[in-house]
Amino acid sequence: MVSTSINMTKNQLNPTSWVDQYADYLFNYAVARVSDAEIAKDLVQETFLAGLKSAKNFQGAATERTWLIAILKRKVIDYYRKINSKKGKAEVRINYSSQSDSAGDWLEENVADPFSTLENDQIENAELGQAIQECISKLPKKQSAVFVMKTIRGLSTEDICNELGINPSNLWVMVHRARTNLMGCLNENWFKL
Amino acid sequence: MINCEKASTICNKKQYKEATFLEQIQLGFHLLYCKTCAAFSKKNKKLTILCDKANLHNLSEQEKEKMKVTIEHNS
Numbered sequence: 001m002v003s004t005s006i007n008m009t010k011n012q013l014n015p016t017s018w019v020d021q022y023a024d025y026l027f028n029y030a031v032a033r034v035s036d037a038e039i040a041k042d043l044v045q046e047t048f049l050a051g052l053k054s055a056k057n058f059q060g061a062a063t064e065r066t067w068l069i070a071i072l073k074r075k076v077i078d079y080y081r082k083i084n085s086k087k088g089k090a091e092v093r094i095n096y097s098s099q100s101d102s103a104g105d106w107l108e109e110n111v112a113d114p115f116s117t118l119e120n121d122q123i124e125n126a127e128l129g130q131a132i133q134e135c136i137s138k139l140p141k142k143q144s145a146v147f148v149m150k151t152i153r154g155l156s157t158e159d160i161c162n163e164l165g166i167n168p169s170n171l172w173v174m175v176h177r178a179r180t181n182l183m184g185c186l187n188e189n190w191f192k193l
Numbered sequence: 194m195i196n197c198e199k200a201s202t203i204c205n206k207k208q209y210k211e212a213t214f215l216e217q218i219q220l221g222f223h224l225l226y227c228k229t230c231a232a233f234s235k236k237n238k239k240l241t242i243l244c245d246k247a248n249l250h251n252l253s254e255q256e257k258e259k260m261k262v263t264i265e266h267n268s
Contacts, residue, residue: 015268019260024251031250041252045260052268129247150209152249157211172202179205183236186243 032126
């Protein structure tokens with residue numbers, strides 16, 4: 001009984017919908033880690049290709065997205081390995097000024113400040129970005145399209161109306177629904193402590 | 194006087210800096226006596242701040258199309 005229900009819900013790959021469903025999510029994941037849009041784009045593309053290549057190895061144990069993220073993770077690591085292996089790049093240099101009056105306490109100055117939360121901010125923001133992206137992907141298609149164009153790509157109301165063939169009041173209704181849905185979703189996934 | 198529906202629309206417009214000065218005054222007045230809208234407005238503002246903070250990125254449609262073509266060629 002149990003085994004059949006597992007087989008029923010076995011995950012399957014559907015490469016034709018990968019770009020629409022996961023490209024933005026993967027792209028955000030990559031941008032947060034390599035902080036360069038061009039490189040991130042290439043990594044996402046490579047991830048899709050690698051996914052196609054090893055699609056036959058997909059067991060169906062994880063969801064499609066988890067599986068793709070796992071591949072992307074490897075791609076990010078590979079990327080850093082590659083740039084680090086270039087000669088001289090792997091060298092760690094501490095630029096310390098040669099001013100003699102500060103010669104004594106260089107070690108103390110380089111130690112991480114235990115009370116600083118600045119470096120957490122970046123990690124937190126990357127995670128927040130993923131949480132938002134996940135919530136956006138759960139929205140109905142039309143709502144997410146309008147929300148993404150308006151909020152993330154920052155297009156003007158007029159441009160969006162022209163592109164989607166809707167009128168402004170229509171657009172604001174869509175934005176409203178998207179925003180209320182997102183608030184609910186983020187309430188669950190982000191503020192839940 | 195404006196109703197709640199109008200107030201929420203203005204509030205949404207405000208998140209994208211598209212509400213006129215008059216609309217903002219109307220909204221401010223409405224929020225004085227409408228608790229529901231005041232709560233919504235607060236949450237809405239928070240969502241805007243979160244979205245700004247997350248520094249979201251998206252691929253453009255052309256880039257996605259290009260990816261689709263590449264995937265098709267390789268599958």
